[in-house]
Amino acid sequence: MRIDMRKLFIGVDLGGTNTKIGCFNSDMKLLANTSVPTQADMGPEFVANIIAETILQIVKQSGGSMEDVQGIGIGAPGPADLKRGIILAAPNLPMFRNVPLSMMISNRTGRPAILENDANAACYGEYVIGAGRGADEMVFVTLGTGIGGGIVTKGRLIHGFGDNAAELGHTVIQMDGRLCTCGQKGCVEAYASANQTVNRAVEALEAGKTSSLSAIYRDKGRLTSKDVYEQAAAGDTLAKEITEVTAKVLGVLCVNVLHFTEPQKIVFAGGMIAAGDFLLSRIRHYFNQYIWTLKPENIEICFATLGEHAGMIGCAALAKTIPH
């Protein structure tokens, strides 16, 4: 019987460019972490070796040994067979096709490993120690280039039959509405993602609308959602109109989220939350305008608090759920 009985949990957030790896104790206190280039173009075997070696290093840095590691959680992008721990395909990891990553990491480290979708991992991180803390019923929405999500009910992530649940960006709020890149019409993402917020602004400019965005578009040759939010905050009429539609669509998404799984909290994350209270207060405004009048709803709509570490933290927390 060892006197210093330590239990360590590893979170691995595998990204297209960099991979974040953290070592946590059972209270989810971060003991050591690092970020390494993924080098996805070197192939899965190489990447798995790098991950395993890096885990070894940060466990040492944490003052522990591999025997202390109770589990490793790995978050990865793209469609996966989570039950079997296999990455099926990933747009940002082109050489990863049918890669049994959790087994590869487990074999190299001698410790149990679990695979999770990256949005779900970030959702779980926010649930465990972030903005969703204490809310066993929670929904997570990532506002980035696209719109993704995660759903927690009774303290557990929902996965769905084919591990593709919580594709909240592709729920329809306008039947026969704006065409989405997914092939559907009227998806939330077709209006409210960073890309589509910009696209709607550019379309309006090209249709001849006057706006302070025109000069920016002309100078840079492009716009970002940040430009749109900044000009809206500065009072530009078109930028405000574009932003209002984004907020309204997200407010209606919140109505639908409430009626599907009725969470206590809806947590927005991703690059677009940099728009700050300006966006958040309008989402809340539209939720209150569009929600039913049958009974009062006290759902909390808020922004994520863990930033880019949410996925790594969530993975470590998921490692705690591995049955031994």
Added chain:
Amino acid sequence: MRIDMRKLFIGVDLGGTNTKIGCFNSDMKLLANTSVPTQADMGPEFVANIIAETILQIVKQSGGSMEDVQGIGIGAPGPADLKRGIILAAPNLPMFRNVPLSMMISNRTGRPAILENDANAACYGEYVIGAGRGADEMVFVTLGTGIGGGIVTKGRLIHGFGDNAAELGHTVIQMDGRLCTCGQKGCVEAYASANQTVNRAVEALEAGKTSSLSAIYRDKGRLTSKDVYEQAAAGDTLAKEITEVTAKVLGVLCVNVLHFTEPQKIVFAGGMIAAGDFLLSRIRHYFNQYIWTLKPENIEICFATLGEHAGMIGCAALAKTIPH
């Protein structure tokens, strides 16, 4: 140790008019059942007495004794505090306000009891031995006067923070669309419930559209959704248009259901499924038309098979989940 070791489970489906009570063995085989007038106007104590006495009778009819009863599941309409087993209010049970029904039944029978929302109970019944059998990820949609639902993930019902999850009829598919009785705009129910299918037909007739529905409306002074479906099946143009919108809205609901909890099966139930393959095939058609093209989706969209007994069966199955 008794030689004839029997385990019995009771399902109670409390309705505004009648209450169905069934006694099942652990294989969910129905041993005895009955339907008694609820007599809701006599108040909760009276109703609880009737239920308890009826349970005693059907357990006897099943050849068992109350000691064999492992649990009692009670399905009830309206908002409830399910964790505490309390009916908060119910439109069809006007004297039931803050009634701790599961405790009242448990006290009268000496057996553990559990309360469930009636739509959830029917959902669980279809999941356990009906159309959703074997699908641990399943969504249930009741098409009646209104539209309700139930969601099963990993073999368990979702309840939500305030026990109000799966209000699928009040998810929005048309932002700023048709006004719903709930106060929202563009809900699924605002188009596709039996009531609203009829309302849309009546509105069209009153706007001067010609249709074989006119004579029926004139003769009876009203229409039913059955009239609309029958005339649509008989080839009436207006009735077909009305029905197509109902099917299209339900098809888009299925798209949203897929992207929320990604079930293996979506099971439609309620009075409107009497419309038969005519309606089902159009719902499937619109699902296939509106679903994304990113990857093939093999979700099964089907009708319920247990009819009016689904709730009673689901309650008995839920009684099996009571921890001892």
